Amino acid sequence: MQLVVVVKLLPTPEQAAALAGTLRTTNTAATWLAEQAQTAARRGRTELQRKHYSQVKAVGLSAQPALHVIRKVADAYTTRAANLIAGNYGPKGSRRRERVESSPIRFRPDAAQPFDDRCLSWQYDTRTVSIWTTAGRMKNLCFTGSADHLQALQLYRQGETDLVHRKGVWFLYATCDIPEPETPEPAGxxxxxxxxxxxxxxxxxxxxxxRALRRHRERQQELRRKLQAKGTRAAKRVLKRQRRKESRRAIEINxxxxxxxxxxxxxxxxxxxxxxxxxxxxxxxxxxxxxxxxxxxxxxxxxxxxxxxxxxxxxxxxxxxxxxxxxxxxxxxxxxxxxxxxxxxxxxxxxxxxxxxxxxxxxxxxxxxxxxxxxxxxxxxxxxx
Ligand SMILES: [Zn+2]
Structure with missing residues (x-):
């Protein structure tokens, strides 16, 4: 089974700057490519690669990162198409849906970027990685994580890793393929x-x-109703924050x-x-x-x-x-x-x-x-x- 292991990076200021520059460059390239894809008849990975690979590479990406950018864009369009079909942006003809459909996908300057083994290698004994950046290959980037996560990494890490920047902190999200334990016959x-x-x-x-949770949720619902009735921009912002907080709480309880x-x-x-x-x-x-x-x-x-x-x-x-x-x-x-x-x-x-x-x-x-x-x-x- 697949497990995503998160490790925290401990970059020096220079290393952090290189990481930030890397995400900025790859995401600028992704947004540019998404604009081309929006007006293109076909947005598949192969098609985008054939038409735009050299242009994407020209912004300062080496071969693998350029291919990852292309795939990221193609995947984003596939996901959007699936969401449109599923009606997640409202029914056909609705304003929201039309707005989504008619505008190119944009990538935040610090959106996550995948790295494969050629662009990211792990040195478990020294707890460092060596990673490709737009400022050159960067060695001795330290990371840390919980003991069982580090063990899982060393034993089972496989495939790609995402570089993620969240609230000023750098992370690597690594995929591990963990063997499933034997299931004995249940005793009851x-x-x-x-x-x-x-x-x-x-x-x-x-x-x-x-009960306590229900009361809490009822209060929150009441608050939401009030905010919704207000309908101002500020109210909407509060609502959004509120919803996120609620969902984190529910996840925690579950x-x-x-x-x-x-x-x-x-x-x-x-x-x-x-x-x-x-x-x-x-x-x-x-x-x-x-x-x-x-x-x-x-x-x-x-x-x-x-x-x-x-x-x-x-x-x-x-x-x-x-x-x-x-x-x-x-x-x-x-x-x-x-x-x-x-x-x-x-x-x-x-x-x-x-x-x-x-x-x-x-x-x-x-x-x-x-x-x-x-x-x-x-x-x-x-x-x-
Ligand atoms: Zn009975």
């Missing part, structure tokens, strides 16, 4: 129930409560929850049963304000974090259909809406079994995962979208 199953009141509840007793679950599964040699995430909206019937909250929570992200961390840890994940797991008694199997007198409580009408509703559901999910695994239908994980 941890069922994970996802929901609004509790983001995640496991059959082994872990619960990530959603990382924590997924880590907890996967670490426990690994420690106890259990597999993880997860519900197929496409069902979650249909499954939960909600009042309107809650609906917005559910849609905005990153359940897909949480699912993909669990899946990804589990793969790295050699933990099996089985995706199950979670229909009726919240209404079915895990003791006797009786299913009915009346088993759920309210959101939090499960109370079986047939056998009288009482439990927290999400906990009961998580046990049903664990049981379904075990059954599915046992029946040999090793569920291929659906890729969360």
């Amino acid at each position: 199953w941890i069922g994970v129930d996802l929901g609004l009141a509790n983001i995640a509840t496991t059959s082994t007793g872990y619960r990530a409560a959603g 990382h924590q929850i997924s880590k907890r679950i996967v670490v426990e599964a690994q420690r106890t040699a259990h597999g993880i049963g997860l519900e197929v995430l496409t069902g979650i909206r249909e499954r939960v019937r909600l009042r309107k304000p809650q609906r917005a909250a559910l849609h905005s929570w990153g359940f897909h992200q949480l699912g993909s974090f669990i899946e990804y961390k589990a793969r790295r840890a050699g933990v099996v994940v089985v995706f199950v259909d979670a229909a009726y797991t919240s209404q079915t008694c895990r003791k006797c199997g009786h299913t009915g809406r009346a088993n759920r007198p309210n959101q939090a409580r499960f109370c079986c009408r047939a056998c009288g079994f009482v439990e927290h509703a999400d906990r009961n559901a998580s046990h049903n999910i664990a049981a379904r995962a075990a059954k599915q695994w046992g029946s040999g239908a090793q569920s291929a994980a659906p890729t969360p979208t």
Whole structure:
């Protein structure tokens, strides 16, 4: 599996200037090439290379960096075309879409630039790299990173590396191809129930409560509504910053929850049963304000974090259909809406079994995962979208 390892660079002022100059030159070249591509009939890599390679090279790039610039531009247009088709810039004929379609792609002067092994080599023992820059080959550029990341780098780094400049700090994003650990036969199953009141509840007793988070999100939504109503430029700026902050927070929380679950599964040699995430909206019937909250929570992200961390840890994940797991008694199997007198409580009408509703559901999910695994239908994980 692929893992991106980030190391921080520790350039001297002269080295930093050379790096900055390199990004500026490559991105100026990319923006120029994107302008040519915008009006061209064909924007494929081969076409751009045939027509503009020598021009791109003439701004002071050597062969490989020039080819990377061409590919960067071609890829950006491919991505844009896909986004246009997917309607991510609005429907056909909308102003936003037309604006995107009719203007050439621009690259920030410090946008990331890929380097291959010919332009970037690693000296792990001295923790330095040697890198091509527009000011010549630069040696002895120091880097640093966490111990396990450095080890992964040394053992598994493969292919290209991106040079990234963010808020005054320089990074290398290196791709590592890490072998997947052996997955032993699970000793049991941890069922994970996802929901609004509790983001995640496991059959082994872990619960990530959603209440505080929900309140926080409600407040944020209120604030957003106010800002949207204002509609001024300043308000839009605040909104944008707000949205980024929220999304970082959600990512952080999803990382924590997924880590907890996967670490426990690994420690106890259990597999993880997860519900197929496409069902979650249909499954939960909600009042309107809650609906917005559910849609905005990153359940897909949480699912993909669990899946990804589990793969790295050699933990099996089985995706199950979670229909009726919240209404079915895990003791006797009786299913009915009346088993759920309210959101939090499960109370079986047939056998009288009482439990927290999400906990009961998580046990049903664990049981379904075990059954599915046992029946040999090793569920291929659906890729969360
Ligand atoms: Zn029962």
